Amino acid sequence: MTEINKDPLLSVRNLGVVYETSQGPVHAVTDVSFDVQENEVFGIAGESGCGKSTLIKALLRLLPDNGVATADRCDYRGSALMKMEGEAFRKEILWQEISMVPQSAMASFNPVYRVGDQVVESIQTHRKASRAEALERASELFDVVGLEPGLLKSYPHEFSGGMRQRAMIAMALSLDPGLIIMDEPTTGLDVLVQERILRRIREIRAELKSSIILITHDIAVIAEMSDRIAIMYGGEIMEQASTIELFENPHHPYTLGLKNAFPSITTMGTELISIPGSPPTLIGPVQSCPFAPRCPFDDAACHAANPAATEIAAGHVVRCVNYENSAQFRSLAKEKSTWLS
Amino acid sequence: MVVLELDRLSCHFELTPGFVDRVIKRKPPSYIKAVERLSIAIGEKEILGIAGESGCGKSTTCSMVSGLLDPTEGDIRFRGKSILGLRGDAIKDYRRSVQMIFQDPYESLNPRFRTVDIVAEGPRALELWDANEIEQRSLAMLDAVGLPSGKYAERFPHELSGGERQRVGIASALVMEPEVIIADEPLSMLDVSIRAGILDLLREMQAERGFSSLYVSHDLSILGNVADRLLIMYLGQAMEIGPAEEVIRNPKHPYTRALIGAVPIPDPRSRRAIPNIRGDISKPIDPPPGCRFAPRCPYADASCSNTFIEMETGAGTLHQAACHRLAEIDNAGS
Numbered sequence: 001m002t003e004i005n006k007d008p009l010l011s012v013r014n015l016g017v018v019y020e021t022s023q024g025p026v027h028a029v030t031d032v033s034f035d036v037q038e039n040e041v042f043g044i045a046g047e048s049g050c051g052k053s054t055l056i057k058a059l060l061r062l063l064p065d066n067g068v069a070t071a072d073r074c075d076y077r078g079s080a081l082m083k084m085e086g087e088a089f090r091k092e093i094l095w096q097e098i099s100m101v102p103q104s105a106m107a108s109f110n111p112v113y114r115v116g117d118q119v120v121e122s123i124q125t126h127r128k129a130s131r132a133e134a135l136e137r138a139s140e141l142f143d144v145v146g147l148e149p150g151l152l153k154s155y156p157h158e159f160s161g162g163m164r165q166r167a168m169i170a171m172a173l174s175l176d177p178g179l180i181i182m183d184e185p186t187t188g189l190d191v192l193v194q195e196r197i198l199r200r201i202r203e204i205r206a207e208l209k210s211s212i213i214l215i216t217h218d219i220a221v222i223a224e225m226s227d228r229i230a231i232m233y234g235g236e237i238m239e240q241a242s243t244i245e246l247f248e249n250p251h252h253p254y255t256l257g258l259k260n261a262f263p264s265i266t267t268m269g270t271e272l273i274s275i276p277g278s279p280p281t282l283i284g285p286v287q288s289c290p291f292a293p294r295c296p297f298d299d300a301a302c303h304a305a306n307p308a309a310t311e312i313a314a315g316h317v318v319r320c321v322n323y324e325n326s327a328q329f330r331s332l333a334k335e336k337s338t339w340l341s
Numbered sequence: 342m343v344v345l346e347l348d349r350l351s352c353h354f355e356l357t358p359g360f361v362d363r364v365i366k367r368k369p370p371s372y373i374k375a376v377e378r379l380s381i382a383i384g385e386k387e388i389l390g391i392a393g394e395s396g397c398g399k400s401t402t403c404s405m406v407s408g409l410l411d412p413t414e415g416d417i418r419f420r421g422k423s424i425l426g427l428r429g430d431a432i433k434d435y436r437r438s439v440q441m442i443f444q445d446p447y448e449s450l451n452p453r454f455r456t457v458d459i460v461a462e463g464p465r466a467l468e469l470w471d472a473n474e475i476e477q478r479s480l481a482m483l484d485a486v487g488l489p490s491g492k493y494a495e496r497f498p499h500e501l502s503g504g505e506r507q508r509v510g511i512a513s514a515l516v517m518e519p520e521v522i523i524a525d526e527p528l529s530m531l532d533v534s535i536r537a538g539i540l541d542l543l544r545e546m547q548a549e550r551g552f553s554s555l556y557v558s559h560d561l562s563i564l565g566n567v568a569d570r571l572l573i574m575y576l577g578q579a580m581e582i583g584p585a586e587e588v589i590r591n592p593k594h595p596y597t598r599a600l601i602g603a604v605p606i607p608d609p610r611s612r613r614a615i616p617n618i619r620g621d622i623s624k625p626i627d628p629p630p631g632c633r634f635a636p637r638c639p640y641a642d643a644s645c646s647n648t649f650i651e652m653e654t655g656a657g658t659l660h661q662a663a664c665h666r667l668a669e670i671d672n673a674g675s
């Protein structure tokens with residue numbers, strides 16, 4: 001992969017995660033490489049079981065005991081995340097430098113403490129600050145995310161889903177991290193609430209210059225929010241490119257399939273086409289392209305070996321042996337019969 | 342012909358005040374008006390989409406139609422006959438005619454039943470046919486929804502993927518030979534790549550068997566794709582109704598405009614306008630009689646909250662919006 005920017009904020013090379021289970025090793029993430037630049041929104045899209053959540057757990061070193069992560073490189077501003085002492089990682093990186101907005105903000109607050117106290121706690125754990133200073137900071141943050149500072153005194157159950165999500169974002173911002181990982185930040189929220197939160201995230205990014213890794217299954221949200229996108233399937237990044245490039249010049253059959261299957265309010269009447277079959281179980285070593293069993297364009301080579309990631313243009317990486325035929329794939333993929341046969 | 346007709350259907354839930362308020366201060370109870378004077382008629386083979394945010398009354402409406410909840414006021418008529426107060430065989434018959442497809446295929450299937458038994462459970466409970474015929478029809482139904490019975494009949498739900506489970510859910514609704522299907526967010530728990538397949542199945546079955554559907558969803562992109570007509574609800578009131586494409590392409594009501602403007606578009610070059618509303622959704626506790634969207638509406642004035650607008654909502658009626666200020670909004674050209 002060519003380095004566009006010499007100093008990416010986060011640089012990951014050949015990251016793999018294997019879970020030991022009673023049914024054998026599960027290769028949840030395989031050979032994942034990507035960079036996140038300063039002040040960039042990097043989107044990771046994929047369906048359930050594609051490894052996107054495992055990937056961020058590995059980055060934050062929050063894997064369960066049976067999960068082992070290996071990587072050739074996993075650097076945040078030059079420091080190797082995987083090699084740091086656990087204590088140092090928790091104190092210096094976690095929340096200070098890399099914070100996270102978890103998937104279910106509903107369940108992420110302790111129901112018996114006031115929201116404000118929980119924000120204050122997270123500030124005081126990492127910084128020397130008096131309670132008054134921390135509260136001051138907390139009300140500033142509430143202001144940033146569009147909540148009344150008076151709400152700091154409320155309990156989580158008094159918040160609506162959208163308010164809780166915004167409070168969670170405030171908490172993630174509390175120590176001015178360089179990178180915020182947002183895991184499905186608007187899933188389960190109503191469209192109007194989602195709209196407001198996405199707009200707020202855009203404003204925060206413009207103001208605070210933090211980078212964001214945005215993880216979602218919603219192609220529309222990722223199209224609107226991200227600068228670059230990685231499409232994951234079966235634990236691997238299938239295609240990675242700038243957002244415009246990915247939407248206008250997609251190469252991987254899975255990307256084409258996802259685009260077909262996703263409804264858009266602007267193109268009613270165009271038929272949606274599903275991808276037949278179901279995702280791989282990822283048990284055992286990876287010996288072929290994980291998408292091959294569902295791919296309408298598969299041939300012997302796809303089943304013989306796992307294709308390597310190829311950079312076909314600056315910053316556009318595709319993991320498909322037949323990427324040279326993508327022009328043909330693009331026209332065929334629009335026909336429903338292609339996917340059914 | 343009209344299959345199902347809701348006539349000024351209302352559902353109010355009483356909020357009982359605390360002991361002191363009730364007994365000593367003699368406060369009257371307040372009411373959550375979950376659905377307010379909703380009139381709508383569903384025609385033969387029609388797919389009516391209902392869209393709205395949480396708390397708009399779409400699920401309450403489904404519960405009333407399926408007979409799980411009694412309306413406070415109004416009437417539900419099935420093929421011209423009121424279903425309220427039906428007893429004995431008549432209500433059993435109605436329950437067979439109206440079947441639901443549930444949102445969460447992970448929760449709605451009994452984990453201890455084989456798929457064939459899940460499908461056969463309804464007909465067995467209502468003793469629709471003899472045991473042998475129920476078995477045969479259930480197996481045939483599994484085949485019809487794309488789960489070859491030879492392979493799938495003996496499986497348990499945990500051996501199925503999400504899409505396969507939802508197919509079992511659809512089979513167990515359709516085996517009853519219903520005339521109306523109520524689908525409450527049937528796709529929201531499924532992955533994008535398999536949603537289209539389930540949608541196709543629903544459409545195919547509809548064409549083959551000719552039932553009518555109430556399709557409830559918060560996802561306007563999907564509703565625009567599947568529904569014939571679209572009803573937009575807000576806090577228990579109908580805001581707008583019309584042919585689905587017409588409502589989405591040319592929304593009239595300020596709420597519908599905001600809602601449609603908030604839907605993200607999977608195209609990085611498109612830019613949406615910022616929805617022109619203020620505040621947050623509230624709860625319809627003892628609301629004023631008029632438009633419940635008025636407090637958030639950029640066009641509203643004091644009179645909006647005073648009068649309720651009733652729409653003409655028979656099957657196949659035109660595109661209408663329950664808004665007092667339609668003419669002014671059109672002139673503003675926004």
